[in-house]
Amino acid sequence: MITLYTDATPNGRRVSIMLEEVGLSYQVRKISLDKGEHRYPDYLKINPAGQIPTIMDTDVDDSGVLILTQTAAILIYLAEKTGRLICKPSLDRARMWEWLALDATDISSTRFNAFLLSLRIGDSMKEGVELLRERAMVFYRLMDARLTETQYLAGNEISIADISAYPWAASMEHPQMQSFENLQRWMKVMGRRPAVQRGMTIPE
Ligand SMILES: N[C@@H](CCC(=O)N[C@@H](CS)C(=O)NCC(=O)O)C(=O)O
Known part of the structure; x- marks a missing residue:
């Protein structure tokens, strides 16, 4: 299962659109930038830069948990995980x-x-x-x-x-x-x- 930590911003929506496109099941945890929740100690543990979005994926091969930040890295990860929205070598x-x-x-x-x-x-x-x-x-x-x-x-x-x-x-x-x-x-x-x-x- 993937958890998406996000707020209603363009960066957050780059990832929510991707998750909707690839059809993986995921849950959303809102991190309110207005309330400063991106700087709460618990959130900084998963995104030390204090930014949204972040994903946590518990469905990874070596039975670990992947916490991933940086929108472009998340898009590439989800594209490779699903084989969707990534052009063939060309x-x-x-x-x-x-x-x-x-x-x-x-x-x-x-x-x-x-x-x-x-x-x-x-x-x-x-x-x-x-x-x-x-x-x-x-x-x-x-x-x-x-x-x-x-x-x-x-x-x-x-x-x-x-x-x-x-x-x-x-x-x-x-x-x-x-x-x-x-x-x-x-x-x-x-x-x-x-x-x-x-x-x-x-x-x-
Ligand atoms: N390089 C980061 C940028 C993310 C980013 O700038 N997120 C903004 C919201 S759109 C944020 O969390 N800003 C809070 C802050 O910088 O204090 C990414 O691609 O994920």
Whole structure:
């Protein structure tokens, strides 16, 4: 059985969507960021960085328990465990890693840092927030260009690169987003998937 420790944020939903897509049975433990539960000593034992999401998997081969943090690592682990949403060794697979890495290292951190700055420092850091938002738009422009060539980010099959990118892309509010026609087409396709719709409501 897998337990997902999460809250209603794009990073958390990258994993809840994945769990819904692969169909593994799992339970959800809400870790309220508003209440500071991510810094409670019990939670820090499983995620010393004090971040969500985390998974605990008790169904592992050597009868141990796996506690795993870092969204990209969790997506790769679940894809390998189930053989789902991972491209077969090929050029598409290389592209899948490339887009997953861009999302994990650049897009997610840019988006989260903009959110954190606006939340903690408010108007005094308006310029810093705007700079990060413009940087995010550079990446969404890249994504739009990629999606003029292929249906999904890795190629013509959905993969963990798409699951990773969707929740942050879907929450981006910027006037230019509407002009990215292929990104919009991809978001509609992703947003219609029942597993994505369920994953986006977790935790309730
Ligand atoms: N690199 C981490 C980032 C996770 C992350 O930033 N989570 C945010 C919520 S979206 C969080 O828990 N923030 C609390 C904090 O940093 O204090 C991952 O990919 O899982």
